[in-house]
Amino acid sequence: MEITKPYLLFLGDAKDALAAKTAAGVVDWRRDWCVGQIRLPGCQADVGLPDLDLAEGLANGAKTLVIGVVNPGGTLPEHWVDAIVEAVEAGLDVANGLHTKLGDIPRIAAAAEAHGRKLFDVRHSTERFRTGSGVKRPGRRLLTVGTDCAVGKKYAALALEAEMTGRGLDAEFRATGQTGVLIAGRGVAIDAVVADFISGAAEWLTPSAPADHWDVVEGQGSLFHPSFAGVTLGLLHGAQPDAFVVCHEPTRKTMRNVTHALPTIGQVIDATVAAGRLTNPDIRCVGISINTVALEEGPALAALDAAAGAYGLPACDPVRFGVAAIVDRLLAEFP
Amino acid sequence: MEITKPYLLFLGDAKDALAAKTAAGVVDWRRDWCVGQIRLPGCQADVGLPDLDLAEGLANGAKTLVIGVVNPGGTLPEHWVDAIVEAVEAGLDVANGLHTKLGDIPRIAAAAEAHGRKLFDVRHSTERFRTGSGVKRPGRRLLTVGTDCAVGKKYAALALEAEMTGRGLDAEFRATGQTGVLIAGRGVAIDAVVADFISGAAEWLTPSAPADHWDVVEGQGSLFHPSFAGVTLGLLHGAQPDAFVVCHEPTRKTMRNVTHALPTIGQVIDATVAAGRLTNPDIRCVGISINTVALEEGPALAALDAAAGAYGLPACDPVRFGVAAIVDRLLAEFP
Numbered sequence: 028m029e030i031t032k033p034y035l036l037f038l039g040d041a042k043d044a045l046a047a048k049t050a051a052g053v054v055d056w057r058r059d060w061c062v063g064q065i066r067l068p069g070c071q072a073d074v075g076l077p078d079l080d081l082a083e084g085l086a087n088g089a090k091t092l093v094i095g096v097v098n099p100g101g102t103l104p105e106h107w108v109d110a111i112v113e114a115v116e117a118g119l120d121v122a123n124g125l126h127t128k129l130g131d132i133p134r135i136a137a138a139a140e141a142h143g144r145k146l147f148d149v150r151h152s153t154e155r156f157r158t159g160s161g162v163k164r165p166g167r168r169l170l171t172v173g174t175d176c177a178v179g180k181k182y183a184a185l186a187l188e189a190e191m192t193g194r195g196l197d198a199e200f201r202a203t204g205q206t207g208v209l210i211a212g213r214g215v216a217i218d219a220v221v222a223d224f225i226s227g228a229a230e231w232l233t234p235s236a237p238a239d240h241w242d243v244v245e246g247q248g249s250l251f252h253p254s255f256a257g258v259t260l261g262l263l264h265g266a267q268p269d270a271f272v273v274c275h276e277p278t279r280k281t282m283r284n285v286t287h288a289l290p291t292i293g294q295v296i297d298a299t300v301a302a303g304r305l306t307n308p309d310i311r312c313v314g315i316s317i318n319t320v321a322l323e324e325g326p327a328l329a330a331l332d333a334a335a336g337a338y339g340l341p342a343c344d345p346v347r348f349g350v351a352a353i354v355d356r357l358l359a360e361f362p
Numbered sequence: 363m364e365i366t367k368p369y370l371l372f373l374g375d376a377k378d379a380l381a382a383k384t385a386a387g388v389v390d391w392r393r394d395w396c397v398g399q400i401r402l403p404g405c406q407a408d409v410g411l412p413d414l415d416l417a418e419g420l421a422n423g424a425k426t427l428v429i430g431v432v433n434p435g436g437t438l439p440e441h442w443v444d445a446i447v448e449a450v451e452a453g454l455d456v457a458n459g460l461h462t463k464l465g466d467i468p469r470i471a472a473a474a475e476a477h478g479r480k481l482f483d484v485r486h487s488t489e490r491f492r493t494g495s496g497v498k499r500p501g502r503r504l505l506t507v508g509t510d511c512a513v514g515k516k517y518a519a520l521a522l523e524a525e526m527t528g529r530g531l532d533a534e535f536r537a538t539g540q541t542g543v544l545i546a547g548r549g550v551a552i553d554a555v556v557a558d559f560i561s562g563a564a565e566w567l568t569p570s571a572p573a574d575h576w577d578v579v580e581g582q583g584s585l586f587h588p589s590f591a592g593v594t595l596g597l598l599h600g601a602q603p604d605a606f607v608v609c610h611e612p613t614r615k616t617m618r619n620v621t622h623a624l625p626t627i628g629q630v631i632d633a634t635v636a637a638g639r640l641t642n643p644d645i646r647c648v649g650i651s652i653n654t655v656a657l658e659e660g661p662a663l664a665a666l667d668a669a670a671g672a673y674g675l676p677a678c679d680p681v682r683f684g685v686a687a688i689v690d691r692l693l694a695e696f697p
Contacts, residue, residue: 158589158590158619159588159590160588160620161588161589161620161621161622162620217557218557218558219556219557219558220556220557221553221554221555221556221557222553222554222555222556222593223553223554223590225592225593226588226590226591226592227589251640253495253496253561253599253640253641254493254494254495254496254561254562255493255558255561256595256596256599256637256640257557257560257561257593257595257596257597257599258557258558258560258592258596259592260591260592260595261557261592261593264588264589264591284493285495285496285497286496286497287496287640298636301633302591305586305588305591
């Protein structure tokens with residue numbers, strides 16, 4: 028199941044820029060796939076694309092309306108339904124990362140049926156997975172892991188894919204979250220898979236590949252997060268990474284949405300190696316990715332230097348300074 | 363959602379005793395809840411209950427027909443539907459541990475609707491869980507963990523509950539698999555929960571309780587099983603056990619359904635303590651449960667002695683010799 032490109036991004040009446048972070052992510056990493064944005068009255072977000080109506084979007088080649096807005100609860104507001112139905116009637120597929128399934132809204136389902144359009148609910152895979160086999164597959168894999176949720180695992184993976192393909196390597200981002208799936212055009216929201224099939228879904232997502240191919244797999248959660256560590260472990264076992272990069276946000280005091288202290292980068296390295304060896308005995312850490320957005324440039328560079336020195340690994344901010352040093356290390360470790 | 367007792371156990375046309383292991387488990391642990399068995403022509407299983415027809419079952423007080431048979435794929439055979447519909451029409455609820463949902467079979471759904479009977483699909487919780495909070499709850503919890511799947515975690519937990527309640531302790535078995543749910547009359551098939559909610563479901567299953575209450579939680583999978591470790595970890599984090607018992611089958615050479623070697627009991631103890639500390643810093647191992655069914659009595663006792671000596675913990679076969687020594691240790695550790 029691959030979402031058809033190019034995209035027309037629907038921002039709805041997003042109340043601020045953060046509410047449109049899904050659309051912003053798509054634009055950051057797949058600008059070429061985006062022909063424009065559609066905003067409803069009152070929308071306070073702008074992802075920097077041309078404002079188009081449906082006819083203009085179609086004239087510019089749009090194939091899929093992407094719901095690029097998140098909201099508390101992940102439900103689709105009733106007052107967006109008219110716009111989505113109109114898009115379907117005009118000939119667009121629709122892709123959606125909210126919890127609400129498009130097909131569960133009768134008017135949208137009926138319009139899609141009547142006009143032969145596809146509805147992509149990226150949080151709800153229709154794939155039937157097998158349980159994980161644990162059998163090592165050909166091809167190389169890199170996984171981003173984290174000291175916490177929401178520390179930049181997706182952006183680190185995308186930056187690594189960009190740096191690697193820019194150097195002529197055969198590398199492909201593998202999405203495991205709803206925004207990642209919209210950015211990749213395919214993937215699996217791994218936290219929405221039935222628990223029995225976490226590692227099996229990760230195996231499906233990163234199949235056998237040529238020996239020099241790298242899957243760059245978006246990590247989820249943290250082995251140290253009391254809400255989500257099971258997802259993280261199943262993904263680690265299924266992805267069988269040869270290499271991993273630890274992602275970290277240095278100003279955070281407690282794990283996201285809970286009161287637990289953050290682990291150190293070193294604890295994450297040790298725990299990831301210990302658990303990851305079950306399905307890849309040669310697993311190793313090749314770098315540290317630090318989200319320094321909350322720091323001035325001087326302290327940001329100092330934080331990277333400190334982490335690099337402490338662990339003997341390249342440390343980068345993928346958005347601010349790029350990930351060249353991590354890819355250098357990766358190529359040194361896996362010539 | 364609690365399954366109404368007593369049960370009438372449906373064995374269908376089970377091709378051998380193993381196919382009726384769900385029913386056998388219910389009889390082993392909840393004989394008092396079972397009024398009889400219903401067998402179709404050709405049934406090769408017998409769980410030792412009186413053979414009753416529907417009228418006799420109802421006359422003996424049966425409230426729920428329990429589908430006590432498993433089959434490859436977990437689907438409900440078409441030729442059982444008549445018998446199930448008749449049971450519903452006669453006034454029984456139906457409980458089912460197969461993957462197939464009773465309500466997805468139109469004739470069964472229609473009969474339940476028409477006669478106001480309940481259908482319990484124990485693999486498919488209708489509860490909406492929250493993500494795990496990681497916040498420590500009052501009450502005591504014991505979790506059975508394993509070197510592998512299918513090594514006796516459910517039987518160990520049930521034996522511990524029986525020994526503890528027999529000594530007057532306030533202890534309750536908490537079911538996390540479909541057979542366990544039928545034995546307990548309630549619970550959550552934790553491997554069927556959406557991955558994001560594994561630890562949250564475990565928190566829901568083992569709620570705040572009086573300080574001297576013990577939840578005895580049925581473990582799932584193994585931290586060392588490449589297919590299911592994510593489920594095991596989420597359950598460990600959500601259950602927040604004070605105490606755990608490691609379950610082991612000494613003649614097994616590889617992990618179930620995969621080619622990986624079994625971990626040692628010591629590796630399981632260390633990994634469980636390391637991971638479990640995240641939500642319960644005082645977690646400790648209080649015993650070893652060894653399934654010695656494949657051994658003669660002499661070698662069985664020797665295996666228990668060897669494990670007890672190697673780890674300085676009581677080692678029991680819960681079915682063959684009981685778990686008194688583990689409960690002794692538990693009470694010494696938690697007076």
